[in-house]
Amino acid sequence: MSQRVLEMRNISKEYFGNKVLKGVSLAVDEGEIHALIGENGAGKSTLMNVLFGMPVIRNTGGFEGEVLFEERPVSIANPFEAMELGIGMVHQEFMLLPGFTVTENIKLNREITRPTLLSRLFGPAMKRLDRTAMNSDSRRALDSLGLSLDETTRVAGLPVGYKQFVEIARELDKKKTKILVLDEPTAVLTESEADTLLEAMERLSAKGISILFITHRLQEVLRVAQNITVLRDGERVAGLDRTEATVDRMAELMVGRALESVGCKECAASAMKEEVLLAVSDLRVDMPGEEVRGLDLSVRRGEILGIGGLAGQGKIGIANGIMGLYPATGTVAKGGKPIPLNDTTSALNAGMAFVSEDRRGVGLLLDQSIEMNIAVPAMQSQGKFIKGAFSLADDRKIRSHAMELIRELDIRCTGPAQLARRLSGGNQQKVCIAKALTLDPDLLFVSEPTRGIDVGAKKIVLDLLVKLNREMGVTIVITSSELAELRAICDRISIVYRGHIEGTLAPDASDKDFGIMMAGGASHGGQERKVS
Amino acid sequence: MAEQVRMEGNGLSERLKAIAADLGVPRLIIFAFLGAMVVAAFLLELPIDTLTGNILTRFGMNGILVLAMIPTMQVGMGPNFGLPLGITCGLVAATLSIEFGFTGLAGFLVSLAIAFPLGGAAGYAYGLLLNKVRGEEMTVGTYFGFSIVSLMSIFWAMAPYRSPEMIWPYGGSGLRVTITLQNHFDKILDHFLAFNVMGIDVPTGLLLFFFAACYLLWLFMRSRHGIAMTTVGNNIRFAESIGLNVNRYRLLGSTLSCALGAAGIIVYAQSYGFLQLYQAPLFMAFFAVGSILIGGASINHATIKHAVIGTFLFQSLLVVSLPVANLVVSENLSEVIRIIITNGIILYALSRRESGSEAR
Numbered sequence: 001m002s003q004r005v006l007e008m009r010n011i012s013k014e015y016f017g018n019k020v021l022k023g024v025s026l027a028v029d030e031g032e033i034h035a036l037i038g039e040n041g042a043g044k045s046t047l048m049n050v051l052f053g054m055p056v057i058r059n060t061g062g063f064e065g066e067v068l069f070e071e072r073p074v075s076i077a078n079p080f081e082a083m084e085l086g087i088g089m090v091h092q093e094f095m096l097l098p099g100f101t102v103t104e105n106i107k108l109n110r111e112i113t114r115p116t117l118l119s120r121l122f123g124p125a126m127k128r129l130d131r132t133a134m135n136s137d138s139r140r141a142l143d144s145l146g147l148s149l150d151e152t153t154r155v156a157g158l159p160v161g162y163k164q165f166v167e168i169a170r171e172l173d174k175k176k177t178k179i180l181v182l183d184e185p186t187a188v189l190t191e192s193e194a195d196t197l198l199e200a201m202e203r204l205s206a207k208g209i210s211i212l213f214i215t216h217r218l219q220e221v222l223r224v225a226q227n228i229t230v231l232r233d234g235e236r237v238a239g240l241d242r243t244e245a246t247v248d249r250m251a252e253l254m255v256g257r258a259l260e261s262v263g264c265k266e267c268a269a270s271a272m273k274e275e276v277l278l279a280v281s282d283l284r285v286d287m288p289g290e291e292v293r294g295l296d297l298s299v300r301r302g303e304i305l306g307i308g309g310l311a312g313q314g315k316i317g318i319a320n321g322i323m324g325l326y327p328a329t330g331t332v333a334k335g336g337k338p339i340p341l342n343d344t345t346s347a348l349n350a351g352m353a354f355v356s357e358d359r360r361g362v363g364l365l366l367d368q369s370i371e372m373n374i375a376v377p378a379m380q381s382q383g384k385f386i387k388g389a390f391s392l393a394d395d396r397k398i399r400s401h402a403m404e405l406i407r408e409l410d411i412r413c414t415g416p417a418q419l420a421r422r423l424s425g426g427n428q429q430k431v432c433i434a435k436a437l438t439l440d441p442d443l444l445f446v447s448e449p450t451r452g453i454d455v456g457a458k459k460i461v462l463d464l465l466v467k468l469n470r471e472m473g474v475t476i477v478i479t480s481s482e483l484a485e486l487r488a489i490c491d492r493i494s495i496v497y498r499g500h501i502e503g504t505l506a507p508d509a510s511d512k513d514f515g516i517m518m519a520g521g522a523s524h525g526g527q528e529r530k531v532s
Numbered sequence: 533m534a535e536q537v538r539m540e541g542n543g544l545s546e547r548l549k550a551i552a553a554d555l556g557v558p559r560l561i562i563f564a565f566l567g568a569m570v571v572a573a574f575l576l577e578l579p580i581d582t583l584t585g586n587i588l589t590r591f592g593m594n595g596i597l598v599l600a601m602i603p604t605m606q607v608g609m610g611p612n613f614g615l616p617l618g619i620t621c622g623l624v625a626a627t628l629s630i631e632f633g634f635t636g637l638a639g640f641l642v643s644l645a646i647a648f649p650l651g652g653a654a655g656y657a658y659g660l661l662l663n664k665v666r667g668e669e670m671t672v673g674t675y676f677g678f679s680i681v682s683l684m685s686i687f688w689a690m691a692p693y694r695s696p697e698m699i700w701p702y703g704g705s706g707l708r709v710t711i712t713l714q715n716h717f718d719k720i721l722d723h724f725l726a727f728n729v730m731g732i733d734v735p736t737g738l739l740l741f742f743f744a745a746c747y748l749l750w751l752f753m754r755s756r757h758g759i760a761m762t763t764v765g766n767n768i769r770f771a772e773s774i775g776l777n778v779n780r781y782r783l784l785g786s787t788l789s790c791a792l793g794a795a796g797i798i799v800y801a802q803s804y805g806f807l808q809l810y811q812a813p814l815f816m817a818f819f820a821v822g823s824i825l826i827g828g829a830s831i832n833h834a835t836i837k838h839a840v841i842g843t844f845l846f847q848s849l850l851v852v853s854l855p856v857a858n859l860v861v862s863e864n865l866s867e868v869i870r871i872i873i874t875n876g877i878i879l880y881a882l883s884r885r886e887s888g889s890e891a892r
Contacts, residue, residue, distance in 0.1 A: 323773070324775075325769075325772065325773055343775075344772060344773065344774070344775035345775035347775075348774065348775050354773065356773060358769075361767075361769055362767075362769045362770060362773050363770070363773075364767070364770065365763060365766045365767050365770055366766075366767070367766055367833070368762075368763075368766060372759075376759060376763055376774065377774040379756060379759065380756065380759075380760050380763070380774055380775070380776055381774055381775050383756070386755075386756050390751060390752075390755050391755050391756040391757075392751065392754050392755050392756075393754050393755070393756070393759055
């Protein structure tokens with residue numbers, strides 16, 4: 001019988017009188033891959049905060065229940081102690097120093113050093129770094145993940161997927177690591193990168209390292225997890241093992257309702273016309289990590305156009321460039337009228353709106369209320385929600401408009417005055433969409449609308465986009481790393497490779513066609529299918 | 533904004549709890565300290581009615597200088613440590629009004645009429661500088677304030693004023709260090725509708741003027757441009773993504789702040805009875821910064837409520853604790869204690885981690 005590495009018993013936690021965990025228990029054996037699934041706000045992050053002794057738990061009154069590590073009760077006071085015990089964490093938001101090399105990041109604060117004359121005189125701070133040993137250690141960690149990335153490159157400018165691997169390699173390199181917590185590791189990865197990661201996880205598990213795997217992608221759970229814990233509203237609603245789990249069953253347990261397939265197969269096709277609404281030619285956008293290099297694109301009136309492609313190929317840069325958030329050159333014309341670039345106001349006035357991929361950084365005023373988040377863009381660029389000679393904010397209109405959208409988009413909150421910071425990811429995304437809708441756009445750019453949000457919210461968000469398109473006639477350009485969701489709702493899908501459009505396919509084109517295009521196959525005679 | 537977090541307490545105790553939570557622990561401690569000082573003042577048989585009158589007057593005379601902090605803080609530039617710029621503009625305006633021979637209400641209004649645009653123009657230029665040093669506004673502002681005071685000292689010494697009330701009594705050129713307003717607009721607001729109740733002199737006009745200023749600024753901060761400023765202060769990238777011109781709103785913030793500073797010093801001077809030139813404005817920004825921070829503002833979030841509560845607490849503490857300290861500890865401590873309290877509060881506020889930023 002393998003040893004029990006981690007056990008959490010009856011964990012309860014309250015934030016300001018709001019019970020977010022209600023007696024949750026969880027056990028992980030040596031070498032086990034244990035999946036922890038649940039909607040956003042189900043309590044997964046809080047449970048992990050408890051495990052790592054994050055200050056936010058202690059500052060808000062601690063928790064109830066006990067944590068056992070290798071069958072001994074432990075009290076973990078801070079993340080450093082968790083690390084000392086052998087619990088490794090891979091963060092959802094990258095904790096890497098961009099100016100450092102891969103090796104330096106992996107070995108940060110655990111550098112291998114050699115004594116020198118100075119260190120004998122002045123102590124260990126004067127020791128020299130043994131770069132060769134550090135590089136070979138990093139190499140080993142990267143190899144165990146099956147990643148051929150050069151360990152001496154700088155982290156800045158690496159595609160997101162690689163950054164994720166560097167984080168994991170750092171945890172693996174800690175020899176003591178017995179259990180690895182992966183918090184939505186595949187959320188930012190493309191499908192092929194996610195595959196590599198899952199393989200790496202299985203390899204680690206075979207070596208006896210346990211993995212606690214938090215994710216929203218249920219197929220991945222089925223592929224690698226031996227046991228599955230489902231949380232809903234702070235409660236453990238089920239523990240499944242691999243044999244009894246199916247995607248439908250897990251989704252149902254998580255959401256508490258049966259999940260229909262995403263999209264809107266039965267409703268009428270979009271009113272796509274031949275007329276070109278937006279014509280883009282030779283667009284170049286200087287967005288670090290997502291450069292666009294001479295891209296031509298045409299968006300037809302009434303369609304939902306998907307933009308796919310691997311991370312780092314430039315798909316994210318398109319909308320950011322057209323909306324003036326990053327320096328751009330080229331020509332963009334909407335309905336025949338040219339739109340100046342690098343000028344957000346003109347772009348907004350032309351009836352375009354943008355839901356950014358960076359919800360917290362760009363999309364929201366985190367310390368403002370939901371209603372202000374929704375009203376401010378329309379107030380500033382179109383003069384809505386103001387009254388009188390002094391153009392004062394019209395509170396009543398702002399409130400009633402917010403109430404309406406909260407109801408329509410099913411934003412779960414305590415009320416329109418709740419701060420955006422306090423909402424879960426999916427609800428924050430809905431606020432971002434509400435804010436864009438308030439601008440009454442006829443062309444809506446949406447970037448990574450489902451990144452980091454759970455299955456239930458994902459479906460609502462995608463359905464909402466379809467509804468906007470069908471009922472309000474909004475033309476939508478949706479950029480996403482998840483090909484499956486693009487195929488579910490788009491009329492056409494353009495694949496971006498190295499900063500230009502590699503090709504455009506119908507959503508029902510074969511997997512093979514999509515795969516070849518994403519790898520730049522169409523323009524390279526199928527020879528360079530693997531992206532370095 | 534804090535009004536948004538209105539709790540629905542049924543019982544009185546719950547409502548009190550809600551009020552306490554709204555105020556925050558630091559303010560409760562300061563209120564308690566103030567209470568202790570008042571008790572001590574009673575025991576030492578200090579004249580409570582005079583002290584109370586002093587509190588009201590100092591509250592009104594300093595209030596607008598504290599309000600001047602709000603625009604820059606809300607737009608994300610932090611407290612305006614460059615306030616001496618606005619203050620010297622106000623002083624120039626007041627000396628011009630005297631030079632032109634205006635007296636009484638006319639003198640006061642002419643001073644204000646010159647001060648506001650002059651302060652605004654200077655604030656605009658100052659904003660151009662601050663836009664070049666984004667993120668370092670507080671440090672740059674502090675030294676800018678120091679520099680402008682020294683520069684203006686040369687101006688005071690050289691400027692070709694003629695009025696015998698202002699130039700040195702033995703003639704020559706240059707203004708005196710302190711200019712009396714006795715024949716001009718001394719206490720023009722303080723005495724307007726003033727009355728005495730239970731031995732307390734209430735400076736009605738001064739208080740009305742301050743509250744009117746609060747109301748106007750409150751209205752402005754709720755207007756389209758005011759909300760745009762707050763948006764820039766909250767999240768620059770959000771502001772850019774909705775097409776707001778960030779630098780323009782930062783300019784608006786420093787313009788408004790310096791204009792308020794210029795108006796504020798005139799209100800201050802009419803109550804004090806003198807114009808203080810040369811080095812006097814040097815530390816005035818620090819008192820204003822200390823006041824708004826003690827009122828519960830954080831570096832990038834300040835409301836009218838913070839300014840009102842802060843000014844009241846700060847001035848009350850000074851008025852009550854100084855005579856108490858002078859009697860209990862030693863005489864002539866007042867200036868030392870004032871500096872300790874002011875800088876202590878600023879240090880506390882700057883070192884305080886914004887509560888709630890950790891808990892997501």
